[in-house]
Amino acid sequence: MTTPAELPVTWAPRRTRAVLLPVCGLLVVMFAVIAVALPANWQLNDRIMMVLSGLLFAAAGVMLARPRVSADAEGVTVVNFVRSRRLAWAEIVRVNFRQGDPWATLDLADGTSLAAVGIQSGVGKAQAIADARALRDLVEGHGR
Incomplete structure (x- = not known):
């Protein structure tokens, strides 16, 4: 754990x-x-x-x-190549980082998904998986 x-x-x-x-x-x-x-x-x-x-x-x-993903007590800020988006914890349903994906994606409550390019396999697969799991744990802890 x-x-x-x-x-x-x-x-x-x-x-x-x-x-x-x-x-x-x-x-x-x-x-x-x-x-x-x-x-x-x-x-x-x-x-x-x-x-x-x-x-x-x-x-x-x-x-x-530019890409980064920042989390604080109020939610998550996703900064991608051109755009950035602020999300409340409740807006994030799930964090996905499947094998072969270049970066993590966030499934959102409105039915869309958002690329989280700040968590990417280019930094090393093990590190990216650990980062995605850490974000997933935060989403599960704050989203309920």
Whole structure:
């Protein structure tokens, strides 16, 4: 039997963030250096577009580093790539993390489901299973 997680708790793919965020910074710097080092026959708008390209790639990386699932006494906040959603404990019916799933999903009381990308198998299968079980235990404890 696992011990319930202490609230507040956050699950996030920390290694993914640790890699992506510095790479995003490096992309911005690299594209800016390339924009400055371009041959003289390149115009200012070409250089600006080069920097904006670096910013666009970095923004995509930051978006991929966003996912997390946070639980506190009032409920759960799921932050995915683009959107975030706040759920009360009673709104969550079940936590699913089946074999082969890339991340956990939450079955909701309104009949829909919500991906919880912050709990993903990319961090390691055993860790993801433990995180999903911890969230499941919290849902079972608070949802009743």
